[in-house]
Amino acid sequence: MTSLDLTTEGADVVALTRALVDLPSESGQEGPIADAVEAALRALPHLAVERVGNSVVARTELGRAQRVVIAGHLDTVPAAGNLPSTQQGPFLYGLGACDMKGGLAVALRLAATVTAPVHDVTYVFYECEEVEGDRNGLRRIAAERPGLLADADLAVLMEPSDAGVEAGCQGVLSADIVVRGERAHTARAWMGVNAAHLAAPVLQRLADHTPERVVIDGLEYRERLSTVAVRAGVAGNVVPDECVVSVNSRFAPSRSSEEAEAYVRGLFPEYDVQVTEVVPGALPGLDRLGGLLDVLGAEPRPKLGWTDVARFAALGVPALNYGPGDPSLAHTAGEYVPVEQLRGCEERLRKWLL
């Protein structure tokens, strides 16, 4: 088992980020990183540690007036030739460096070194954030062990936010647009109906779609509808009888799940639209974040991606995104995190907790 060094002098947040990047944890394969995180936290006497699947929760139990959550996901998208980690000047490169091994490293450092915080802290390191929601580790903890989360007054989700504060989050909807034709041998293709050819106007409509921008609490949420997959094909000499266009919609937190679903269905009224997942966003709720914004010293921006702040919002816990790394680099092969942001995030959160 990989051993994570959280406390030794010289084992700083940069070295820890590299160690975490070099411990691959594509969604569904978080066992080794969860083992390493759990073992490192269990070695710390000031924390009560629980394991739920491949997620790990560690709580201080100091009887403070307030409790805060500091949370991050353990998984990454699939590798894209970007392992192992490398450091080039002030930037640390590698799979998950930005999304979100850097944030994990900050949280683990705080968990290990801030032994007597002014607020009680619940650290949550969870699995399967980058895949379909029913596998999400935070969802599972909220469902199976709600007491571990619901007693918090505020949550900081350490998703990359360029070390700024990103408030609320957009909702996300996944749907399959199923286009049906009729199978035939390609030598007599006119006997069938080519589903891939029928899908051309679906893709063109998606290419031409003009998304909206929605302003809430002074923050502009920028919507988007993207094709994420196209699948057609039976065999090399067969006219395909089905073409499935999978789309991913990001919608402003002021829209309900029902509104988001009606919107996508309304764009494709003549097609079979199968909604596979829809989760609402979270309103920014800037008035409910207490003094945290002052400590972090950053002007809040809207969070465009869906993040698990929405799960905290659903539990009644106000939450914001705050973490190292430029969110526009998430899921790119060249993702990186600035070393200075790793150190800055650790320092500001430490100040908040001390």
Next chain:
Amino acid sequence: MTSLDLTTEGADVVALTRALVDLPSESGQEGPIADAVEAALRALPHLAVERVGNSVVARTELGRAQRVVIAGHLDTVPAAGNLPSTQQGPFLYGLGACDMKGGLAVALRLAATVTAPVHDVTYVFYECEEVEGDRNGLRRIAAERPGLLADADLAVLMEPSDAGVEAGCQGVLSADIVVRGERAHTARAWMGVNAAHLAAPVLQRLADHTPERVVIDGLEYRERLSTVAVRAGVAGNVVPDECVVSVNSRFAPSRSSEEAEAYVRGLFPEYDVQVTEVVPGALPGLDRLGGLLDVLGAEPRPKLGWTDVARFAALGVPALNYGPGDPSLAHTAGEYVPVEQLRGCEERLRKWLL
């Protein structure tokens, strides 16, 4: 091992077709059917049997003035809920009933029961006709054991032709049109370029394409360009950076491989077109078929699909398609073969050989 009964009284061509349908042989999985065919033929003392991969060749060696080939492929496309075989009145249904277990059954019956034909006969039962050409069993025999085929004067390929004579065959070209974009997180999709959206005009151009019709020896060859697969997709929240549209072109036998390739490239001059396979067709050559047309008693029609008659044409052996089953049913889930055609084809070819 399944045992095929080729000779017992009552074990007629219909029962044999059903037995062959019920012995699944999707391309690449022909081992069991090849074993059964080989064992059945080795039990016949008038045949010299050879095995090449999962293909089987059986020859009479009677020193006749002429030698003819009777050939068929052992494989089928993937099942589509059409197993096992069923007989409904005058039709026999099931995977491969039409393409081409019926033709195989006719050939096996002739091999077993016509022990002293007027022409020497080379029976060829071969693997992997329904997939890419470099796996084709007939190609492999021609390459590794050319002497088994090249001494023939005429070949009958028992592909479904509705018990008529289909002359020559069209060529076939397979190509991938690769559309490239740039990957990004879907929450910030404007940071990337969606390859699936860029593929919309490619599919529309294919949908709008008007194929040509080419007349040779009075036979009309009907060309066609079909999409057979579309593949795009990285993950549910990633803008895909590549969309591959696979096309299948059927072109008249008067066009060379080079002309066919230039034609498809000319339709997509601004895209990366990767030709994965191109094989020319076979001209009908009606004047070279000797008296066979009279015996079969059918007016020749053009063969629109590519068939392995082109491989015989390349060896200098004139060839035609003649077999039971409507070729327009090939590769459809509801394919069937008329019982009457099974019996008729067997009878006419038996007359020719006796």
